[in-house]
Amino acid sequence: MEKMPYRQELDTHVFQEPIAPIVSTDWQDGLPVLSGKMVTLRELRPSDAQSLFALLTTEEVSRFISPPPSTVEGFESFIAWTLRQRTAGKYVCFAVTLKRFDTAIGIFQLREAEPGFGTAEWGFAIGSAFWGTGVFQEGAELVLAFAFETLDVHRLEARAAVLNGRGNGALLKVGAVQEAMLRRSFRCNGEYLDQVLYVIIEDDWTASREVCRQIRAYVH
Ligand SMILES: CC(C)(COP(=O)(O)OP(=O)(O)OC[C@H]1O[C@@H](n2cnc3c(N)ncnc32)[C@H](O)[C@@H]1OP(=O)(O)O)[C@@H](O)C(=O)NCCC(=O)NCCS
Numbered sequence: 001m002e003k004m005p006y007r008q009e010l011d012t013h014v015f016q017e018p019i020a021p022i023v024s025t026d027w028q029d030g031l032p033v034l035s036g037k038m039v040t041l042r043e044l045r046p047s048d049a050q051s052l053f054a055l056l057t058t059e060e061v062s063r064f065i066s067p068p069p070s071t072v073e074g075f076e077s078f079i080a081w082t083l084r085q086r087t088a089g090k091y092v093c094f095a096v097t098l099k100r101f102d103t104a105i106g107i108f109q110l111r112e113a114e115p116g117f118g119t120a121e122w123g124f125a126i127g128s129a130f131w132g133t134g135v136f137q138e139g140a141e142l143v144l145a146f147a148f149e150t151l152d153v154h155r156l157e158a159r160a161a162v163l164n165g166r167g168n169g170a171l172l173k174v175g176a177v178q179e180a181m182l183r184r185s186f187r188c189n190g191e192y193l194d195q196v197l198y199v200i201i202e203d204d205w206t207a208s209r210e211v212c213r214q215i216r217a218y219v220h
Helices: 046-056 072-087 135-150 165-173 202-219
Strands: 039-043 091-098 106-112 119-126 155-161 177-188 191-201
Touching (some): 039 135, 046 072, 046 106, 072 091, 091 135, 106 135, 119 135, 135 155, 135 202, 155 165, 155 177, 165 191, 191 202
Parallel strands (some): 119 155
Antiparallel strands (some): 091 106, 106 119, 155 191, 177 191
16 A cells, blocks of 8 residues: 555544444454564554654655655554544554564554455555564564454455565565556656556465465474
8 A cells, every 4th residue: 555544634533423333343442462473563552653753754665655644743643543443444554563672663554445344455664774674574474364364355455656666575575466557546746656556365365374384384
């Protein structure tokens, strides 16, 4: 997801009654903590605003995503919005932290593209000091398991600007398949860029997990 669906200027704090009744599930009440060997994903907190502002507003991180909030207060509003959207069952955002450190160094977002999360879109941004360290890969694996097993996503989409080499490389290495070229679909710094539409289908993810499981069993 190149674009954070959050827009500060549209954040009116007005609570809207849902059109369809919301079926409450555990994740709508609060996100689980997802733990890997190196990375822990957890719910965002207001206190994450400072580190996310410092790490996600740099030129290299924000170059190919829609502009993140431009102040710490803007990130505080964004975090409050993520919690409201999660309660409404439309969107979730995990903070990325390193094991034994509580500082948020990035985010993974999941947004429903149809009611009920059958089709969803995901996006991610991590502070550049942590690029190429395995943080993305492990975080992505945790988020994919959450998407397919807990949210019951069956089709997970992502968009990456063609010029975003790391974004494309990251998606390919977690098994996303290039499905289409979205020509001139992303407005970035006053020009329209081409994006690639990447998709992971639940069946493909399940099959690749089984292959990994069998390889691990064979190696050990
Ligand atoms: C996207 C992001 C989270 C990925 O995290 P990361 O730590 O950089 O990802 P990784 O290093 O694990 O994977 C990137 C892969 O792309 C490869 N890559 C790097 N530059 C590349 C390029 N120009 N062209 C193709 N592949 C490239 C890397 O070699 C790596 O693959 P490898 O591990 O097999 O060598 C991070 O780069 C980021 O936050 N970017 C800014 C935000 C952003 O653009 N988000 C939207 C993405 S669609």
